[in-house]
Amino acid sequence: MGRSRAAQPDSKPADGLAFLLSQVGAHSALRFAERLEPLNLVPAHVGILRVVKEGNGLSQQALGEALGVFPSRLVQLIDELEERGLVERRKNPADRRTYALHLTEKGVATYEQLGRVAREHQETLCAALNESERAQLASLLSRIATEQQLAPGVHPGFRKLGGPPKA
Template sequence: MARTRASSPSLDPMDGLAFLLSQVGAHAAARFAERLVPLELAPPHAGILKVIKRADGLSQQALGEKLGVFPSRLVALLDDLEKRGLVERRDSPTDRRSYALYLTDAGRDALEKLDRTAREHQDALCAALDESERAQLADYLARIAAQQQLTPGVHPGFRKLDRPEGRRGGSPGPC
């Protein structure tokens, strides 16, 4: 067999770039989840807190759509956060069926701790790269994410297809 094409960095496609992405990505996710344990949070909680902070007063419906999480699953996740006093379910002033979600002061504190944790995590994870290499890596990944139509800030989890709901509004928007 002639060596096809230019120097591919590795020979076996299963040890290739796609595998590396998946391997390092899974590692990153697992280590992040680990760091969240002392905060008594799981990764989905983190995403929820972040979205509520940016869109105070939104409904569970809206939250679930933004994160690609099923309504029934949101109930349990929000129960956790409410029980711990990080999130409040206030009655919506306009629609008595729905709630308006708000961060409490404790919720804002938790979000700050969470941001610190995420920063530490990222530093530890990328210890092998210097500052400019990290920027270059982030650029590559952002370009892949954009080309693959991943919604910024939304983790695919393990959905079969990203974006289970048909609609994905035109603007990549704030979140």
């Protein structure tokens, strides 16, 4: 952290790295969310579209499991995507309790647009680095993500963990 005094010899060169990570990461998330606004989407929608696209006709339960979000929260999110005509809930004849989730044609198109938005976002975010440096950064981050057992494509989100310190 703040080493504004030149007295001590900065024992660790990478001191504050964890903070830097969290800072830049939050910035990335925030800026991406901004880019999503014109599309009337929130970050959680993007993850849903991705998983729905690849997991052909999965149930809401399975989706929630894959993304780590509560089923009750999924209901609203999918409602919104359905209202926008991006996702449809098809009846599952085998098990009439569950829905089979599918992307509509518009949903596929939107998903592709999201790819472009994400690329633009990344381009802006990493403007300071050249191509090889970006690859380096990605490699380092991937290794951290793997070692920390972060599931690819699953965002930790910002869910409560133990309640705030009771005053």
